Amino acid sequence: MNNKFIPFISVLMTISMIVFVTLQLYWIKELYSALNQDFSNKVYSAMESSAMKISQLEVDKYLNQEYKNFGKNVIGGNNTQPTQTYIQQNSDSANRQTITFQKSIVENQNIPISQKGDSLKLTKLYTDEGILKIKKESTSEPLTAQLSKDISNNTYALREFAKLSASNLPIEKRVDEKTIDSVVSKELKLSGLDTRFGFAVIDKQNKITKVANKIYNDEKDKNNYTYPLFTDSKDVTLYTLALVFPRKDYSLAKNNLPMLLGTFMSLLTILGIYIISINYMMRQKKISDIKTDFINNMSHEFKTPLATISVATDSLNNDKIATNPEKVKYYSQLIKQENLRMKKQVENVLNMSKLERNEVQLFLKETDVRALIKKITESFGLIVAQRNGTLTQEFNTEKYVFKIDEFHISNALVNLLDNANKYSPENPAITVRTRNEGNWYVIEISDQGMGMDMQNTGKIFEKFFREETGNIHNVKGQGLGLSYVKKIIELHKGQIVVESAKGKGSTFTVKLPMS
Numbered sequence: 224m225n226n227k228f229i230p231f232i233s234v235l236m237t238i239s240m241i242v243f244v245t246l247q248l249y250w251i252k253e254l255y256s257a258l259n260q261d262f263s264n265k266v267y268s269a270m271e272s273s274a275m276k277i278s279q280l281e282v283d284k285y286l287n288q289e290y291k292n293f294g295k296n297v298i299g300g301n302n303t304q305p306t307q308t309y310i311q312q313n314s315d316s317a318n319r320q321t322i323t324f325q326k327s328i329v330e331n332q333n334i335p336i337s338q339k340g341d342s343l344k345l346t347k348l349y350t351d352e353g354i355l356k357i358k359k360e361s362t363s364e365p366l367t368a369q370l371s372k373d374i375s376n377n378t379y380a381l382r383e384f385a386k387l388s389a390s391n392l393p394i395e396k397r398v399d400e401k402t403i404d405s406v407v408s409k410e411l412k413l414s415g416l417d418t419r420f421g422f423a424v425i426d427k428q429n430k431i432t433k434v435a436n437k438i439y440n441d442e443k444d445k446n447n448y449t450y451p452l453f454t455d456s457k458d459v460t461l462y463t464l465a466l467v468f469p470r471k472d473y474s475l476a477k478n479n480l481p482m483l484l485g486t487f488m489s490l491l492t493i494l495g496i497y498i499i500s501i502n503y504m505m506r507q508k509k510i511s512d513i514k515t516d517f518i519n520n521m522s523h524e525f526k527t528p529l530a531t532i533s534v535a536t537d538s539l540n541n542d543k544i545a546t547n548p549e550k551v552k553y554y555s556q557l558i559k560q561e562n563l564r565m566k567k568q569v570e571n572v573l574n575m576s577k578l579e580r581n582e583v584q585l586f587l588k589e590t591d592v593r594a595l596i597k598k599i600t601e602s603f604g605l606i607v608a609q610r611n612g613t614l615t616q617e618f619n620t621e622k623y624v625f626k627i628d629e630f631h632i633s634n635a636l637v638n639l640l641d642n643a644n645k646y647s648p649e650n651p652a653i654t655v656r657t658r659n660e661g662n663w664y665v666i667e668i669s670d671q672g673m674g675m676d677m678q679n680t681g682k683i684f685e686k687f688f689r690e691e692t693g694n695i696h697n698v699k700g701q702g703l704g705l706s707y708v709k710k711i712i713e714l715h716k717g718q719i720v721v722e723s724a725k726g727k728g729s730t731f732t733v734k735l736p737m738s
Contacts, residue, residue: 229504240497247490254482258475262416263448269410270450270464276406277452277464281397394424394432394462397453404436407466418474424452425463432462442469528561535561585628585714592632592664592735593623593657599633600655603640610644612651619658625737631711632735638704639668639731646729647672663734671728683721684709 403422411420421438423431431443439447445467452464468474476483535554544550597616604614643653647670656667675683683705712719716736723729 229508233501233504236497236501240494243493244490247486251483251486254479254486255475258479262471262475265414265416266411266448266466266468267450269407269414269416270448270466272413273403273407273410274450274452274464276410277398277402280402280406394426394434394453397462398424398434400434400436403434403464407464415478416474418468418470421467421469423465425449425465427461438469439465439467442467445469525565528565531561532558585631587626587628589624590627590629591624592627593618593620595629595633596636596655596657596666599636599640603637603644607644607651607653610649610651612644612647612653614640615652615654617654617656619656620664622659622737623657623664625664625735627715627735628711632715635708635711635733636666636668638708639733642704643668643670643672643729643731646670660734662737664737666733666735667730668733669728669730674725674727674729675723676725677723684719 400422403424407420407422411417419438421436421440421442423435423439423443426432431440447465447467449463449465451460451462453462454460535557538544538554539551544554597618600614600616607614640653640655644651647653652671654667654669656669658665658667685706709719712733712735718734720732721729722732
């Protein structure tokens, strides 16, 4: 993939994602506003019904408790009974007449309920209406005495209206907390709102009266809803009912959970896909760069032995060297050495390829691991000695015979020793220690080399990874050795960790199970 194409696609995806998320957040905000408005409408509808019922309960209290004999005795006040009769005559035909009539009687009664002028005004409305059809020839008068009597004897319909004018009564005598809580709670549930609420009655000076519950007093600073509760004779508000909902947002979310959950899940899914896609492209770019670096390093690793073999071959063709047995032996060994070096590089690549495809099979057998490690370290000690270095052995194990794949474990240990040697300065100092930890056989390989940064200790086991300074690799290699070591140890169901500090060296710890 073109290296310039990935950043371009990443920018376009990022812009698209920002636009999408912005639109989603705007939609969620609009949805919340709509839900909030619907919540407010239901609350105000419930408060309106509650105010009417509370007022009716107050009137009923006086009618049914204070003045039980009201129907028999009129207490004080004025008594008027105005009667109005409306008659309309329509001729349907030449010989018939239609009479439509309506009568009403209004009776007003004022009942004093306190010595300060508060009263209960009761209005009774009697209504009667009907239609009569008569023949014009039946009488020469528009309305005979008999017809008037029939109209007067009709049945009246009674309607009663009551309104309390109590501007001077204290709020505690008009309503109590229990009544408000019961009525409002019922009305809210009828409106589809089942959530905790606080209530209070506010006076004309916008102060909280004694009629208020604990929830309102604790949450009074939150947004509240108000509605007129009691008015005077001129419909001026005396007291206001105020409600507050401490768990309003939770209630909105709970009542619309499926829709909100679906929205958030889709948003998180798309964000997850975006992050995974960007990360995948970045990883692919990184792998592409690493593979390019790997090919360059491999080219160098093959070019050097090939050039050496070419020079040695040309030298053997020289008559002066061909007649010198020592020179012939030297160049033959050089060719063999470089050939083995190339073979080792090819085997590393092939082994990693097999490990990636899970084609490597371990041949486990009982092995004296201490003897194997001793043999490997003594052999590798010759290489270290060529650099005037030291390789120290510290064997502290009592149990050292268990099943391993001798070939692959040997290769893994050689890779670790070779790594310690390559990344050590002149006169390397390498130490190999062994010990038993429970059912684990522990091998430590330490050096006093250049070490590595903390952020690189978690990456060195990745395929193709090699620590570098800037863009310059200090030590040539393919970045396959430690990846191979980790996979072999894991196939043995073991563990490998590294501790390192820049400029102080590194310690690789291998743990192999002994069962």
